[in-house]
Amino acid sequence: MVKKLISFSLRNRAVVLLVSACLFAWGIYSVQQNPIDAIPDLSENQVIVFTEWMGRSPQVMEDQVTYPLVSNLQGIPKIKNIRAASMFGMSFVYIIFDENVDPYWARTRVLERLNYAQRLLPQNVVPTLGPDGTGVGHVFWYHLDAKGMDLGEQRAIQDWYVKFALQTVPGVAEVASFGGFEKQYQLVLDPLKMQYYNVNIMDVMNAVKASNNDVGGRKFEMSNMAYIIRGLGYIKNIKDVEEIAIKNFNSVPVKVKDIGSIQMGGDLRLGIFDENGNGEVVGGIVVMRYGENADKVINAVKLKMKEVEKGLPEGVTFKTSYDRSVLIEKAIESVKGTLIEEMIAVSLIVLIFLFHWRSALVILIQIPISIAVSFILLQAFGISSNIMSLTGIALAIGVIVDDGIVMVENSYRTISVRQEELDNNQQ
Incomplete structure (x- = not known):
């Protein structure tokens, strides 16, 4: 098989050059399309579910948020494992899928299950998905x-x-x-004033929440003109908060500034x-x-x-x-530098020891085509160009060079011996 391939290549040089040119062009395209990163992505195929319920202890988060989520997310297909962590005011659930699962398919299935699991959570507690990153x-x-x-x-x-x-x-x-x-508006309430006006904290919270809102009304027509009625209530400064009315006390409105102070803080x-x-x-x-x-x-x-x-x-x-692009560019420059150095070294060795420029040209063609085929395979198997893969290519250049020198020198020697035998037979 190898003999036939070599014979075919020797008889059809144009076909070999055309195939080499096509492989080189395909390799350049693969280099442009292949993802380039500095660090190989060895992370697990996971979807993160984050839930926030501020002010609750880790035990409450575990019992009322984490446990219901984990128990209802276990039925999703192609799941390898589920991990969870509860902390003060926050819950994290990590759903680990099989490696061959599409990450966006996995996120969709998790969202479908969360629509049901959310009904088991406390009121106003909404779980969210983490970013679609690794x-x-x-x-x-x-x-x-x-x-x-x-x-x-x-x-x-x-x-x-x-x-x-x-x-x-x-x-x-x-x-x-x-x-x-x-930035946030901070209300510092005076307990004695609140007791005097018979106001509790929930009254203040509800009043501020209701006042910080825009409300809509109906269309009002007058003199062949139509007017849209709406109420503007968004808070814009500290004075707006101070003027919010909480309740009436002896027919006098009690405002936020009457029971405490307001300040801007973090x-x-x-x-x-x-x-x-x-x-x-x-x-x-x-x-x-x-x-x-x-x-x-x-x-x-x-x-x-x-x-x-x-x-x-x-x-x-x-x-x-x-x-990270600094590290990526340095890794790429390292491979480029190694490639150029090896091509120059091989050319000098062949020219010095064989005095045959066509042999040097064969090796110069062989090296970039071999590198191009490497990137074609990386693209085909979905492997990114990172420090590990680029280092492997850089090390493989040395093997390619050694192979090229040995093969060219052996071919050159064999041709020389055959030529001498032919010359002796003719004499």
Whole structure:
């Protein structure tokens, strides 16, 4: 079989060159389409269900949230395992699927089961799915450089402007905010005044909740004109909160300012984000979707950040905290450098020892085609180009080079011996 293949190749050089050119072009296409990342994705095929019920102890979360969810999610097909964790005010359920299961099919089946399981949970407790990313999906971190700006203002810019803009980038599953303070109106109530006016905390909560709302009315026609009636009630500043009426006391409305004080503050935090010991900063973590090209996603995020930066307040800019594309590009450059070095070394060896430029040309053609076929196989089996696979290719270049030198030298020697035998026979 091998003899026939060699004979066919020798008699049909044009066909061999055409097939080689096609393989090389296919390899270039595979390089462009194959996902490139620095770290191989060894994480499990999982769907995360997150439930928040603030103020409840871990035991209450376990009994009333985690246990009902786990017991009702177990019937989903193709599940390998279910893990769960309960903590103060939060519940996490990790549904591990088989490796060959499509992640978006898995998320759909989990959502179907959650529609039923939610009826078993306490009122106003809504479980949500985690982002459709993997354990190595944190590809890019950034923070705001805003000297002199309040951390609450920075967090507001991140949450209500930057985050929404970056989430529109193709391949981004989520932009998780970190650092700073989430701004909130804080009511500090006086128990003695509340007792005097006969007001309890639920009265205050219901009054504030009802007042912070827009309500609609009917259409009103007058003098051949139609007017839409609606009530504007969204809170815009501290004074709006102070003027909210809670109840009547001796025919006089009791307002929020009569029983306490209102101030702007930040929500309770579980941690901070510090920049090299220079102080707190506010930023975000870009999470990549399943199977996306990390290098393309990061470059697209950087381009989007340049557009977003134009709309930031004066003096506010972006700074990169972690950029995986640097490692990716270095890994690619390493393979390119190894390939070029090996091609130069092989060419010099063949030219010096054999003095035959066609033999050197054969090896120069063989090396890039072999690398191209490697990327074709990576693309066919769904393996990303990462440090592990690229390192394997870089090591394999040495084997290809050795094989090329040995084969060319052996062919050259055999041809020379045969030529000498023919010359002797003719004499």
